[in-house]
Amino acid sequence: MSRSDPRIVGTRRGFLAGAAGAAGLVAAAAAPSAQAHRTAGETGRAGVLPFHGPHQRGIAEDQQAHVQFAVFDVSAETRADLAGLLRAWTDVAALLAAGLPVGEGPTDPAKPVSDSGEAVDLPAGRLTLTFGLGPSLFEADGKDRFGLKARRPAAFVDLPKFPGDQLAPARTGGDLCVQACADDPQTAFHAIRQLARAADGAASLRWIQSGFVSGAAPGKSPRNLMGFKDGSINVKTSDPSEMARHVWVGAEAEPWMQGGTYMVARPTRIALEHWDRMKLAFQEQTIGRVKATGAPIGGKHESDPLDLDAVDADGNPVIAENAHVRLAAPQTNEGTQILRRSYSYDNGVSFIAERWPPWRQGLELDAGLLFICFQRDPTAGFIRIFEKMSRFDMLNQFVTPVGGGLFAIPAGIMPGRYLAQGLIET
């Protein structure tokens, strides 16, 4: 059977023709199973995290080992179709989080498969799905696409272009994002795939980045690909008052954003070969921490407080003025803290050419950090910190933001409701 076989074409045409109704189909199919989920997911079955609640998941939860971060462009042109997509995604997400197949599972031979099936035998793997809205959903090219422009939150500003940004259009922006985190990469991949299928006809993938983090555990910082512990000073997700202060949007916003947050997600290339050629002392000065222990320079333990006033025998600061930790620290950012929840990424190799000595060109590892952070107010959070960091951080000679953006993460989804319903149904 060749690719031009009319039966295949027919099948595909048929599906595509029906795609506009996919949201409805999915919603119908999902209803009983979503009910099943509420039992399974919210009564503590192993590996299943709850789906519903006042906050979206994948933010305060202990970090899972894998992420698939996917960004979609919306092709739907009416608010009703956008609502259909968000409703379908909500239904599919509830099933996925419960470790259940989408739709009826692979049972009816005469229908296109309702679930692609690669997660059938896998545990739920603490899957969380975090949905975000891009600025372009509210307004794109001066067009108020869905009549939502007036509802764009004041805090949802455009990210400025920072010094050093080298953002590739194909990996930047987008109308909707989904962060799928799980302890298994196939579980996360499967989730994004089913959401992409449910979106068919209403939205399509714009970019996607997988990532991993190894050695993360409650109270234990993982190491990123620079070999340093990452996340040593972070918002305590177990402390509701810290979360309320730094992460969750409060009464300053409309109800659909209350309990939500803002997410910055930026794939950031690390020049690993360059970094690996540095002396240990220089790496430690650059970061401001001891590589082996994670302690601040001059300290013994990772949890030692940063002493930014300490000077050596010559009167020079022990932690350099342009060290990464100094520029990131709350005490140099008027107390600002952002919740970081980043993943390393690895995209094989890519071509580089250097224009400074020693001149050379060739293939290098295309790897780095999918930097992810959450905050209540982007202007007082990431933007404030990164305005300074992007100018002065010694680390900048090794890292280059190559894409990403800022997304509004609406409040969590309560049973019977759908994602961002309070925004859509104005």
Next chain:
Amino acid sequence: MSRSDPRIVGTRRGFLAGAAGAAGLVAAAAAPSAQAHRTAGETGRAGVLPFHGPHQRGIAEDQQAHVQFAVFDVSAETRADLAGLLRAWTDVAALLAAGLPVGEGPTDPAKPVSDSGEAVDLPAGRLTLTFGLGPSLFEADGKDRFGLKARRPAAFVDLPKFPGDQLAPARTGGDLCVQACADDPQTAFHAIRQLARAADGAASLRWIQSGFVSGAAPGKSPRNLMGFKDGSINVKTSDPSEMARHVWVGAEAEPWMQGGTYMVARPTRIALEHWDRMKLAFQEQTIGRVKATGAPIGGKHESDPLDLDAVDADGNPVIAENAHVRLAAPQTNEGTQILRRSYSYDNGVSFIAERWPPWRQGLELDAGLLFICFQRDPTAGFIRIFEKMSRFDMLNQFVTPVGGGLFAIPAGIMPGRYLAQGLIET
């Protein structure tokens, strides 16, 4: 400190100038630790698999959850420099497999870091490293680069170009390959990174592909991204006579290949969106198995024998003539079996344009299977099976080989020896 800072340039120049001697340095640094490894690795420390032995690792071992498959081009021009590289890789590999840092670890602040450090706190993760030689190491562009042309094994043929192959030069071929398998992706990434560093000045990365497999366990087949169980009929790695018959090279070869094998590694793109639009019955006909259970069509259990003679009420074969399992089965390939040990891969999205109806273009998932198999004789193994499969398999409308190649995997490395020593020291 900017990128043109003379100190940085000096450091990098210095390192590059010294790179030719890196093999020696590494070997010297590794000597005591390698000794430590032999104790740790070969006395059964948790998560550490043995390194030395008559066969290379990563072939008969239970499949780990993650792979980094890296292919290198050799820039060394003499056989002595090639030997230096293989010796350095052997020393580094022994340390990595033991879960030990390369060199002295991050201790001397005045030296470039000897180990990049991201695996410091991680368990050894059953890391295995499998090294292979590409045809171009024996002869490239008619040049006998290292005086090895006459030693190329007769069985080490060139892979033919199969119908449907769409091999991208940037992901095809290469002089040396390394398969790093581990239960943790960061462990595997770390291993390839240290080997790339040890190769600096003698070889550089040509292409690299990471992969994952979820739900594999002894006696349990994992599912690939098509949602079907993969590897249902496979060589039993626990059976030495099966391995000797189908996988390990025997007395037909020179001693350096005895106990070795041949590896085919081909990243194979799967048109997942296309596949997902098919009816379940069509997917099952294509594969020849029931999706939910993995049983042959007409059977109940995955382990049920394939009955290729069964016909339905109309006299048509129950398992179609061009079903994947029929074309792959030993009984249609004169008893040939190959040991498959494949991984799924996921490279985000890439642009596609279709030239058949419904005409369309856009981004699709760039994902598929890093097909990996091992066999004693490629001509009687993969080539025999795939000559037929590439012409008739119904699956071909969904899968496209996009790169890879055939590699000779020399015998395992015994203590005090280095990789392919018997080939190099003729």
